[in-house]
Structures are given as structure tokens and as C-alpha cells.
Amino acid sequence: MNLPVPVPFTPAAPAELSIALAVSALLFGLGIVGFLSRRNMIIMFLCTELMFQGAALAMIAFARQYMDVSGQVFVIFILTVAAAEAALALALVVLLYRCRETLNSEAWSDLGEGGA
Amino acid sequence: MVPILYYAACAVASVGLLLLIKPRGSRRRVGVSILGLAGVAWILVLAARSATADAPGLVGVGCMALCAFVAIAAAVRVITHPRPVFSALYFVLVVVSSAAMYVLLSAEFVAFSLIIVYAGAILITYLFVLMLAQQAPGDTQGADAIGYDRIPREPAGAVFAGFVIVAALGGSIFSPAPAGGNVLDQRAAIRQGWMDLATMPKFLLARARTVDPTVTALAPRVAGAEGTPSIEPQIDGSARVMVLRAGAPTAIALSLPPSLLPDNTSRVGMALVTRFPVSLELAGVILLMAMLGAVVLARRQIELADDERRAHAGLPRHAEPPVEGAP
Structure with missing residues (x-):
């Protein structure tokens, strides 16, 4: 087990892995709490990015644990999807803002034709 | 035994977060922040202690715990700060501290691409949109804009949902790793x-x-x-x-x-072009589609009468709508 190999080819210290997993769970939970409790649409999308961060951190931690770079490659794809999501979500937010001139998501709580 | 302690730590952190989300006076905020951060610290200590069978690298674990603490505290500020621009800036702090954790987990390439892509590109886009959508100073909606950022929606339910998810996810931290797999x-x-x-x-x-x-x-x-x-x-x-x-x-x-084994960045690059080439091409297609979609969506003009628009926003109309059948 104690081979003289470079650091990426040795398993992580167990405490490091546990802390990284705890942080990823907490970031994901905080993202959900923020998404449910904030009313500002842009902040709601920012909270989904917080959840992306939690998931990506878990990927990196397991890539370290199993000494396999697939997890890191997956994080690169997560970054791609996050960028695409940010572009589309912000375009939608701009569109919605032009309709009602407010970022309050409560303004969209009724889906009727008149919105009354 | 340990999971019960962990659930208790999650509960303490949840109570602290709930009290933080509710708008209170500034003096009570300090005590409440200490309560929430104590809960988070308790979770981190439990996580670290659950796995210290081997001799731990104390410096690495200490740096990791520090970055973890900064990331969590900044994430709490993201979801509780009443000003959206500050929330976005605290998110940059989350990104930077998680990039530091990536470096500690020896994923250097991903760490720096995270900073470049997230902090450099995505967050700047968020800031631009936030500033585009800011209310003008003389706008009658100014008070409302502050109001909906300050008053949370269903904080108790949201924190309970977060508590359940973190408690369930945390079970994986305490499940023993398979022996001999390494x-x-x-x-x-x-x-x-x-x-x-x-x-x-x-x-x-x-x-x-x-x-x-x-x-x-x-x-x-x-x-x-x-x-x-x-x-x-x-x-x-x-x-x-x-x-x-x-x-x-x-x-x-x-x-x-x-010592001549390839370094991390070479391994990631080789994996990208030898093991995941189709995914790499698809990622490019996704980015192109997202760009086209964003252009199409943002260009669309909304045809609404000014009065209708004001009515949708909950403002009084300029004039009474014409009543049908009236003389």
C-alpha cells in the first residue's frame, strides 16, 4: 500500500474525504433551502448553482478516493451544463422581468390568462 | 450512535439557519450566527472523527476544515443576504473556497477552470443581469423590491426540507468504506x-x-x-x-x-480525448444550443399595453378600464 507513487495515485486521508462529503451535503442542502425560501428569481437560480457546487465537490472527493480521473472529467461537464443553464435561465429571467417589471417570483404565482 | 449525534448536529444547524433567515434585530443575529456556525462545526468535527483510523495528515485536514468553514459560512450568506448583488459576491467566495478544496483533493486543473468559468464568467453574467434588473431610484416599486428580498417565503418549511436532505445524505459519510478496495x-x-x-x-x-x-x-x-x-x-x-x-x-x-507517472492535468486531458470523446463533442453542442436559445429568448419583445403591464405588477392603472355597456 505504501508505494512511492505521486500524490494523485495515493488514496486521500479519510478525514479529508469525510469533510469534503459533509461540505458537499451542506452546500446542496443550503441550495435547496435558498431555492425554497428566496423570492428573487435570480437568487433562486444562484441557489441552483450552489447545488451544482455541492454535487461537483462530491465528484472531486470520490475521484480522489478512487484515484480515477473520471470524476474530474464529469465535473468539467457539470461546468458546461452550469454555463448553459446560466445563459438560458438568465435569458428567461430577463424575459420575465420585461413582462412584469419585477423579479419577485410571487408575481407569477397565478398562471391564469389575466393573471388577476 | 454516531448518526444520532449527526442528526442532532444537523438539527442545531437547521435551527440556527431558520433563525438567521427570519429578519431580526442585528444584536440577536450575532448569537444566532454563532449557534448556526457551531452546528456546522459540529457536523464537520463529526465527519472528521468518523474516519481518523489512520494517522491523519493534520495540516491537510486543517486546511480542508478551514476551507469547508469558509464555504459554508459564505453559502449561508448567499441565501440570507437581503441584497442580491452581495449574494452573488458571496457566491464567488463559495466558489473560491471550494476551488481551494479541489486543490487539496489534488484536482488542480478542475480547480482553476472552476474559478475561471464560475467566478469569471457565470457570476459576472449574474451580476450583469442583476444590475440590468435593478429598480430605478425614482421608481415607485423601490420599497417593494427591498421587501421581497428581505421577507423569506416559508422559511420553516424550506429549512425542514434542507434538514431532511442533509440528514439523509450524511448517512453516506458514516457508512464504512469497503476494506481492501483501495x-x-x-x-x-x-x-x-x-x-x-x-x-x-x-x-x-x-x-x-x-x-x-x-x-x-x-x-x-x-x-x-x-x-x-x-x-x-x-x-x-x-x-x-x-x-x-x-x-x-x-x-x-x-x-x-x-515519479514519472503522468500528472493530474495530463490524465484529465487524456481521459477527455480517449475515454469521453463523444461527451466532449456533445458538450460543445450543448453550449452552442444554449447560446442560440439565450439570443432567441432575450430578443423577443413583449407586446403589452402599458396599463396591462402595470396591472400585472400589482400597480394602480393610470386610468380605469372602460366598462362594457356604459354610456
Whole structure:
């Protein structure tokens, strides 16, 4: 087990892995709490990015644990999807803002034709 | 035993978060923040203690805990700060501290691309949209804009949902890791590392020359044929590669020490182009589609009468709508 190999080819210290997993769970939970409790649409999308961060951190931690770079490659794809999501979500937010001139998501709580 | 302590720590952190989300006076905020951060620290300590069977690298674990603490505290500020621009700036702090954790977990390439892509591109886009959508100073909606950012929606339910999810996810932290799996994983990783090097013949030749400067070329697997060089990983982490030397007619075996294994960035690059090439192309397609979609969405004009728009926003109309049948 104690081979003289470079650091990426040795398993992580167990405490490091546990802390990284705890942080990823907490970031994901905080993202959900923020998404449910904030009313500002842009902040709601920012909270989904917080959840992306939690998931990506878990990927990196397991890539370290199993000494396999697939997890890191997956994080690169997560970054791609996050960028695409940010572009589309912000375009939608701009569109919605032009309709009602407010970022309050409560303004969209009724889906009727008149919105009354 | 440990999961119950963990659930208790989650509950303490949840109560602290709930009290933080509700708008209160500033003096009470300090005590409440201490309560929430104590809960988070308790979770982190439990996580660290659950796995200290081996001798821990104290410096690494300490740095990790520090980054973890900064990331969590900044994330709490993201979801509780009443001003959206400050929320976005605290998110940059989350990104930077998680990039530091990536470096500690020896994922350097992803760490810096995270900072460049997230903090540099995505967050700047968020800031631009936030500023575009800011209320003008003389706008009658100014008070409302502050109001809906300050008053949370269903904070108790949201925090309870977060508590349930974190408590459920945390079970994975305390489940014991499979014993003996790491040796096989490590052997597989080292073998993959040498095989990655074999697909980069010039890189491998340069590394072989650092061991023996008289090496002129790598011997192909089949004599006289082009192709991947012959490399054989050994049980001690080194590898034997067949090379040709100046003046020698036949190939001889050269032993490469483990310190010549490819670094992390090379491994990620090799994995991207050899194991996931289709995904890489699809990622490009996704980005192109997202760009086109964003352009199409943001260009659309909304045709609404000014009065209708004001009515949708909950403002009084300029004039009463015409009543049908009235004279």
C-alpha cells in the first residue's frame, strides 16, 4: 500500500474525504433551502448553482478516493451544463422581468390568462 | 450512535439557519450566527472523527476544515443576504473556497477552470443581469423590491426540507468504506496512468530520456511496425518500457520509476480525448444550443399595453378600464 507513487495515485486521508462529503451535503442542502425560501428569481437560480457546487465537490472527493480521473472529467461537464443553464435561465429571467417589471417570483404565482 | 449525534448536529444547524433567515434585530443575529456556525462545526468535527483510523495528515485536514468553514459560512450568506448583488459576491467566495478544496483533493486543473468559468464568467453574467434588473431610484416599486428580498417565503418549511436532505445524505459519510478496495483501485489507477503515457509516445520518450539520455526511440510492440509502444506496469508502481539505444541493434527494457507517472492535468486531458470523446463533442453542442436559445429568448419583445403591464405588477392603472355597456 505504501508505494512511492505521486500524490494523485495515493488514496486521500479519510478525514479529508469525510469533510469534503459533509461540505458537499451542506452546500446542496443550503441550495435547496435558498431555492425554497428566496423570492428573487435570480437568487433562486444562484441557489441552483450552489447545488451544482455541492454535487461537483462530491465528484472531486470520490475521484480522489478512487484515484480515477473520471470524476474530474464529469465535473468539467457539470461546468458546461452550469454555463448553459446560466445563459438560458438568465435569458428567461430577463424575459420575465420585461413582462412584469419585477423579479419577485410571487408575481407569477397565478398562471391564469389575466393573471388577476 | 454516531448518526444520532449527526442528526442532532444537523438539527442545531437547521435551527440556527431558520433563525438567521427570519429578519431580526442585528444584536440577536450575532448569537444566532454563532449557534448556526457551531452546528456546522459540529457536523464537520463529526465527519472528521468518523474516519481518523489512520494517522491523519493534520495540516491537510486543517486546511480542508478551514476551507469547508469558509464555504459554508459564505453559502449561508448567499441565501440570507437581503441584497442580491452581495449574494452573488458571496457566491464567488463559495466558489473560491471550494476551488481551494479541489486543490487539496489534488484536482488542480478542475480547480482553476472552476474559478475561471464560475467566478469569471457565470457570476459576472449574474451580476450583469442583476444590475440590468435593478429598480430605478425614482421608481415607485423601490420599497417593494427591498421587501421581497428581505421577507423569506416559508422559511420553516424550506429549512425542514434542507434538514431532511442533509440528514439523509450524511448517512453516506458514516457508512464504512469497503476494506481492501483501495489496493486494487490504486493498482488500476497506476496501470491506467502508464497506459495513458503509452498513448503519448513523444511524452513517454522524453520521460524515458530523463532516465537514460542515450535512448533514441521507443521500440514498437511489434518489430518494424508503427503503433503503441510496449509498456508493462510492474507491481511496485514502476513500469518497464522497451527502448532502442544508439549503437545497439536490439530493443532493451528500461525501468521507469513511479515519479514519472503522468500528472493530474495530463490524465484529465487524456481521459477527455480517449475515454469521453463523444461527451466532449456533445458538450460543445450543448453550449452552442444554449447560446442560440439565450439570443432567441432575450430578443423577443413583449407586446403589452402599458396599463396591462402595470396591472400585472400589482400597480394602480393610470386610468380605469372602460366598462362594457356604459354610456
